[in-house]
Amino acid sequence: MPDLLQGFSGSAFAAITRAPRRYGWHATLKAPFRLAAGRTEAELLDALLSLAAQISRFDLPALAVQRMGNFLALVPQQPSAELQALAQRCVVELHDFAAPLDEADIAARVKQGRLDEEQQALLRRWGYPHVMHRFRFHMTLTGDLGDLSAAQQAEVEAMAHAQFDDLPQPLTLDALSLLFEPDKGADFRLIARAPLR
Template sequence: MRYAIYYTPSMVDPLSVAAASWLGRNVYSGEAPETPMVAGFSRQELAFHTAVPRRYGFHGTIKAPFRLHPDTDEAALLKALMHFAGTMTPFEIPRMEIARLGEFFGLAPSVPCEQMNHLAASVVQAFDTFRAPLSDLEIERRNPDHLTAPQFSNLHRWGYPYVMDEFRFHMMLTGPIHPKLNTRFETALRDFFTPVLVDPLTISSLALFVEQEPGAPLRVHSQHPLGKLSAHRPVSGGVRTMAAAVSNGPHISESRATLAARRLQTSC
């Protein structure tokens, strides 16, 4: 079994609803929503090009999948993650946008977010003791010969190349896309996701994901809110307090999710 610490919106967030539909899998329930109708694409073609992110589920990597160190266990990891999340303050990424990320497409901040960079670096450092050392096979899977010197160093020190100064927050929406298909996919993604990218992305929790066995789809094990719920600390920009979000969030989010779903249907 492997664990990962990711960011993913709540189950009823409009972005989660849209992403589950696009990818063909709900990362919370594991169920496959009805495949959307996307202009210019057959359902088979869309399923093929989303196979890679579908297995991992809709997420932004904070700490990449790792095997637990023999000296610890899941209960200790959960306790540590709950405590850690309580020491962090929620924040916002003002704007997410569709971006070309190497061979892939996904969501990324329109401008770098230092709060996210700090959160990611803090998680990587705080939870490194829970990570079992990489095996030779795991190192080879990262294609070390193609990594830069800092990435190679990160791989051996932290178990993943793209951390610290090499970290770039993103949320994958496709597998590798041939350059000839770039325009088609970029247009389709913008049309599909624009209705749910109007508001800032609120980073108010960390999610523990689990991979039950090699190659199995990853699923949300548990969500861990950032900050003390009793402190009523507001998120920057005048967003509701965490306590209010917990007490009022489900009702508000469900209505927003319904609205977003209708907007997606009319735009496709």
């Protein structure tokens, strides 16, 4: 554990990072979904590989630690048309593989996320509210910090800056990955990595 986190036990640090550790170092381009009836994992993988083969790798804008609500993430510091276009293609071109949300799923998401009308419409259309122009690329660093004191939150944020402010820049986005959640709440597993051209 970094010396910077003097006020945190190992278990407290583990709790702060439990959510991002569960699904691994990643940035979501298409939100998790259940496979639609009649579709197979092999078909999904073929579609992902085909999509990746059409897209050239590209450099991301500089990433920096930033608060997003009650958690910390690495976030691009400049807009990227290439990144937005890639995320949109993932949502649209893989959409037929996703089982539709039922009304209970939609109601739970609306209640949990306090979504505005446009986000609710995006949720119903695409299965997730943070898509299209509402998409924000981010690489999650912590879980919800809302239960920590202001001093503890500042300490965690300082640790994140110490760890990530010297990242080599630019970083290249060179592949799409397909991950699988074997059981609800279980750690995600990597199925395949699809290199961009």
